[in-house]
Amino acid sequence: MLIQLNQKQSKLKDELLEYFEGLITPALKAELNNPEHFEGGGPEFKNAMRTMGEDGWIGLSWKKELGGKELSPMEQYIFVETVMRTGFPFPFLTTESVGPMIAEHGSEWAKDEIATKILQGKLIFGIGYSEPNSGTDLASLQTKAIKESDGYLINGQKMWTSLANFSDYIWLAARTDFEAKNHKGISMFIVPTDDPGFSMSAINTLGDVRTNATFYDNILVPESHLVGELNQGWSLITSQLNLERLALVNHGPVEQLYKDVLKTAQSTKIDNNQYLSDLSWVKHNFAQVHSGIEALKLICWKQTWIMESDQLNMAEASVAKVYGSEFFIEAYRLLMEVMGELSILKNDSDLTILNARLERMYRTASILTFGGGTNEVQRDIIAMAGLLMPRTR
Amino acid sequence: MDFSEKSHQTEIRDSLNKILSEHCSQELLKEYDANFKHDESLLSLLSANGFLGLGLNEKYGGSGEDLYDLGILFERLGYHAAPLSLSGCLVDVAQTIQKFGNEESCKEILGSIIAGEIYTSAILEPSNQDPENPMTAAKIENDQLIISGTKYLSEIS
Numbered sequence A: 001m002l003i004q005l006n007q008k009q010s011k012l013k014d015e016l017l018e019y020f021e022g023l024i025t026p027a028l029k030a031e032l033n034n035p036e037h038f039e040g041g042g043p044e045f046k047n048a049m050r051t052m053g054e055d056g057w058i059g060l061s062w063k064k065e066l067g068g069k070e071l072s073p074m075e076q077y078i079f080v081e082t083v084m085r086t087g088f089p090f091p092f093l094t095t096e097s098v099g100p101m102i103a104e105h106g107s108e109w110a111k112d113e114i115a116t117k118i119l120q121g122k123l124i125f126g127i128g129y130s131e132p133n134s135g136t137d138l139a140s141l142q143t144k145a146i147k148e149s150d151g152y153l154i155n156g157q158k159m160w161t162s163l164a165n166f167s168d169y170i171w172l173a174a175r176t177d178f179e180a181k182n183h184k185g186i187s188m189f190i191v192p193t194d195d196p197g198f199s200m201s202a203i204n205t206l207g208d209v210r211t212n213a214t215f216y217d218n219i220l221v222p223e224s225h226l227v228g229e230l231n232q233g234w235s236l237i238t239s240q241l242n243l244e245r246l247a248l249v250n251h252g253p254v255e256q257l258y259k260d261v262l263k264t265a266q267s268t269k270i271d272n273n274q275y276l277s278d279l280s281w282v283k284h285n286f287a288q289v290h291s292g293i294e295a296l297k298l299i300c301w302k303q304t305w306i307m308e309s310d311q312l313n314m315a316e317a318s319v320a321k322v323y324g325s326e327f328f329i330e331a332y333r334l335l336m337e338v339m340g341e342l343s344i345l346k347n348d349s350d351l352t353i354l355n356a357r358l359e360r361m362y363r364t365a366s367i368l369t370f371g372g373g374t375n376e377v378q379r380d381i382i383a384m385a386g387l388l389m390p391r392t393r
Numbered sequence B: 001m002d003f004s005e006k007s008h009q010t011e012i013r014d015s016l017n018k019i020l021s022e023h024c025s026q027e028l029l030k031e032y033d034a035n036f037k038h039d040e041s042l043l044s045l046l047s048a049n050g051f052l053g054l055g056l057n058e059k060y061g062g063s064g065e066d067l068y069d070l071g072i073l074f075e076r077l078g079y080h081a082a083p084l085s086l087s088g089c090l091v092d093v094a095q096t097i098q099k100f101g102n103e104e105s106c107k108e109i110l111g112s113i114i115a116g117e118i119y120t121s122a123i124l125e126p127s128n129q130d131p132e133n134p135m136t137a138a139k140i141e142n143d144q145l146i147i148s149g150t151k152y153l154s155e156i157s
Helices: A007-023 A026-033 A043-054 A073-085 A092-105 A108-119 A233-248 A252-266 A280-307 A314-344 A354-369 A375-386 B007-023 B026-035 B040-048 B067-079 B087-100 B103-114
Strands: A125-128 A144-148 A151-158 A169-175 A186-192 A198-205 A209-221 B137-141 B144-148
Touching (some): A007 A043, A073 A280, A092 A108, A092 A125, A092 A169, A092 A186, A092 A233, A125 A209, A151 A169, A169 A233, A186 A209, A186 A233, A233 A280, A233 A314, A252 A280, A252 A314, A252 A354, A280 A314, B007 B040, B087 B103
Parallel strands (some): A125 A169
Antiparallel strands (some): A144 A151, A144 A169, A151 A209, B137 B144
8 A cells, every 4th residue: 555646646746736836827716716717618718728738737637549648547636726726617417427437438529529528628518417306216217319311419407407508518317218117218328508499597596696497499419429329318417527526525625725724824923922823722723624624535536546547536535525525514514613703704705815715615615515426315225335224216 | 646445444344244244143142231340351352363463564463554454354343343442442542552662662562562451541631731741750760660650431441
């Protein structure tokens, strides 16, 4: 057992930190402070994505034929960790979960036109799984794709299609066999958002986060937009979700915020003789956050290491997701307790500390406990696939 | 990065599982639980099979200074609810002596721990919250160390 980054990996991390200092310009920072753009999608965000693509960072572990560098999943993890530390809203669902599925299972067109452009930072995907009557019980989804002579005709409605407001395509699950039982009749499609049959309405949710309801009205996509085999979409969904669940809990952002709060506490004098960080209860809070981050890092690193030789395991990905998402909430709460009342101010106040990151991250952290599959379902998966207990539903 | 276990570590776990699942029967656990006793027979069994030398240098009769190996022992003792508390002896005492003790005490003390002799640590004192400032005193008098004071909550002393 050897649990540490090797020399090359540590060097990569340093190199990336330096790189992002140059990439995150004041103009980009200003754009990301605008609530309309803080999840991405603005012109500066798009520029930065393309630059990262051109500089070869997005696909470190991807195959050379698609434009990648064929390094290990660990290098890929380090890249995502470092870009997320900067606060840049990196579209990791596109690059880390949907992208790899298209690269592996897509048609020739999808590999050439979609996967390569994801690596170039030119495409963003939204994910179309949940529906008004189908969320946790995803296999009951009703959006239809009917085979026509020149492709598939798609009709239906999706919920919680996050980022759809600036996505180029939707990674869409649709029913293609109406006789087969639930999950056996589902296929995956790449659906362009510039089709006239595509529309959406915004759903504004907690933490100033926007998500969407999306509508698909007689959208005809060619055969090449089908990913994987017909009616075999379920395994693509579960594989994508495993990758998503791991990517959601990357330890970069929480560790960066912890370091920044620690530094602030170490330089905040509370009287002539001591700093905020000298108080025993403050030390306790830091120690709790620190040990939680170490555990999260081990979970993520182990999963990433497994990906070097094998598929991500379903129960383990759910373990990472449950632990990480619930830890984030507790960690941000403990750090806010240290910084006191100023940490609850939003970023439109002159008195904010650390760019109001604590306040925002604390409010958005709850989303991860149900985004990517509710933690109750994750616990069912862990019980069933990890502990081999009987299926509960 | 490599999260895989070395083959000898899997072997340690397997053989501990075998010994402990045979030894720690429900009847035995009930008996020890009711009498709040320490399982001497298990201690000899672990000693005879070399498990008390995990994490200790070969030159003192141990099986190497890998703390992961020692961790497997505690993991398995806990798993089988073995009526034997060894962390005071194998961690507090043995690991501290190995790190700070002179050659003579290493040889003598680590050797006897591996052979199945129990040592324990005495750290806590009544009415003293600060282990860095013990009230127990040690004085050298006529080439002898004279210790006086009160300790409590010493494991299996």
